[in-house]
Amino acid sequence: GENVEQHPSTLSVQEGDSAVIKCTYSDSASNYFPWYKQELGKRPQLIIDIRSNVGEKKDQRIAVTLNKTAKHFSLHITETQPEDSAVYFCAATPLYSGGGADGLTFGKGTHLIIQP
Amino acid sequence: EAQVTQNPRYLITVTGKKLTVTCSQNMNHEYMSWYRQDPGLGLRQIYYSMNVEVTDKGDVPEGYKVSRKEKRNFPLILESPSPNQTSLYFCASSFRYISAYEQYFGPGTRLTVT
Numbered sequence: 001g002e003n004v005e006q007h008p009s010t011l012s013v014q015e016g017d018s019a020v021i022k023c024t025y026s027d028s029a030s031n032y033f034p035w036y037k038q039e040l041g042k043r044p045q046l047i048i049d050i051r052s053n054v055g056e057k058k059d060q061r062i063a064v065t066l067n068k069t070a071k072h073f074s075l076h077i078t079e080t081q082p083e084d085s086a087v088y089f090c091a092a093t094p095l096y097s098g099g100g101a102d103g104l105t106f107g108k109g110t111h112l113i114i115q116p
Numbered sequence: 117e118a119q120v121t122q123n124p125r126y127l128i129t130v131t132g133k134k135l136t137v138t139c140s141q142n143m144n145h146e147y148m149s150w151y152r153q154d155p156g157l158g159l160r161q162i163y164y165s166m167n168v169e170v171t172d173k174g175d176v177p178e179g180y181k182v183s184r185k186e187k188r189n190f191p192l193i194l195e196s197p198s199p200n201q202t203s204l205y206f207c208a209s210s211f212r213y214i215s216a217y218e219q220y221f222g223p224g225t226r227l228t229v230t
Contacts, residue, residue, distance in 0.1 A: 032215035
């Protein structure tokens with residue numbers, strides 16, 4: 001099955017600086033890579049995702065990059081703000097093509113701390 | 117309001133006493149899933165269902181059962197709970213397969229097995 005490794009487990013950055021979280025995956029069949037944000041005591045929420053047919057995707061201060069050859073993808077947050085403090089999870093799954101499995105494997109999470 | 121609901125939100129029980137955690141969604145979603153969240157281990161998928169009467173094992177299915185008799189409901193059953201099933205459980209749903217449609221999580225159920 002798929003194995004997703006996520007680093008670092010904790011990341012502390014100064015407000016206004018950039019933060020980068022990295023994930024690697026093992027299954028070459030994986031083609032869809034979502035990122036979830038979980039604030040303290042809340043449920044996970046999807047913040048951005050990327051499919052294997054693109055190398056980068058941006059949404060305001062958040063971007064995700066994908067290197068399929070190296071089997072790794074990263075989350076980039078620029079101009080960090082206090083509300084960015086949360087746990088972030090990466091995940092991977094194959095693109096569903098009808099029939100077969102459609103499970104989702106998560107990384108273990110990164111606790112992002114924004115220092116004022 | 118479109119939502120995923122779980123009940124109960126908190127549960128303390130004893131080893132071996134069967135329990136069911138309910139999950140319901142009102143968005144007519146085909147895909148539903150259960151995850152457990154443990155410190156240092158992140159989220160791990162227990163079971164998922166791609167439609168009524170269709171269920172599949174996730175990464176950690178041992179000790180759990182599920183059923184999908186109706187589209188809106190996806191209960192998680194622990195036939196004989198053990199202390200290692202103490203965890204935070206999330207139900208989630210998606211319109212269809214999760215690689216094409218956003219997954220929405222319920223509020224979570226915190227289970228303690230003594």
